[in-house]
Amino acid sequence: MDTKEQNYIIERFRKAAFIYDFSFLPLRWLRKKALQAAGNPENKSILDVCTGTGGQALAFAQKGNRVYGVDISEEMLRLARKKRGAQNIVYSNASCTELDFKDNFFDLAIISFGLHEMPAAARSKALKEIRRVLKNNADFIVVDYSMPESRFIRFFALSFLNLYECRYYPEFVRSDVVSMIAGQGFLLKEKTDLVLGSVMIMLFSTVKN
Numbered sequence: 001m002d003t004k005e006q007n008y009i010i011e012r013f014r015k016a017a018f019i020y021d022f023s024f025l026p027l028r029w030l031r032k033k034a035l036q037a038a039g040n041p042e043n044k045s046i047l048d049v050c051t052g053t054g055g056q057a058l059a060f061a062q063k064g065n066r067v068y069g070v071d072i073s074e075e076m077l078r079l080a081r082k083k084r085g086a087q088n089i090v091y092s093n094a095s096c097t098e099l100d101f102k103d104n105f106f107d108l109a110i111i112s113f114g115l116h117e118m119p120a121a122a123r124s125k126a127l128k129e130i131r132r133v134l135k136n137n138a139d140f141i142v143v144d145y146s147m148p149e150s151r152f153i154r155f156f157a158l159s160f161l162n163l164y165e166c167r168y169y170p171e172f173v174r175s176d177v178v179s180m181i182a183g184q185g186f187l188l189k190e191k192t193d194l195v196l197g198s199v200m201i202m203l204f205s206t207v208k209n
Contacts, residue, residue, distance in 0.1 A: 010073055018079075021055070033201055039139070043064050045065070046106060046107065047134075048069040048112075052073075054069055058086065061085055109140050111126075113144055131186065134206050138206045139203060139206075140204040140206065145172070147174060148198050158173070181202070181204060189203045
């Protein structure tokens with residue numbers, strides 16, 4: 001990711017940090033869905049990419065997992081560290097395109113509403129990094145926007161989300177996300193469409209190196 005793109009993302013979340021938890025309230029139930037998609041893991045080493053204010057990281061930590069949350073926005077992480085239970089999570093201010101972890105380190109990784117926030121090249125690099133730090137046959141959960149099949153719902157979903165989502169959202173939602181992720185060493189196991197098809201939760205497993 002070049003400096004201009006990175007600064008755009010950092011500035012976007014600097015401005016949004018103080019209202020992020022409030023704006024996400026209608027979708028908080030997705031955190032439980034993500035846990036269920038992951039099989040409600042316990043005592044695992046888990047990477048939460050683009051952790052934001054740490055809501056999903058906390059959900060996994062409450063199950064007794066060792067959670068590492070990574071985010072490019074220090075403002076978002078500052079809020080995450082203040083939350084009750086955050087002492088059980090290690091937060092790092094870093095780009096997901098350059099993860100400071102050993103190869104084959106994590107049992108599971110998750111990225112929630114993070115891929116659409118990146119340009120295509122950075123997205124591919126982030127997925128490569130996530131694959132690198134995951135063990136063989138580990139699970140990878142992706143929660144993000146999708147393209148509704150209904151033209152009527154698609155029109156209203158795109159019109160609404162384009163009001164506040166980032167400049168990379170339109171390209172992402174129109175792309176073949178499953179093939180993009182699979183091309184970086186993952187195998188799709190399950191895909192669930194939610195919110196009238198405008199949100200998806202996908203469970204992947206890592207393909208053996």
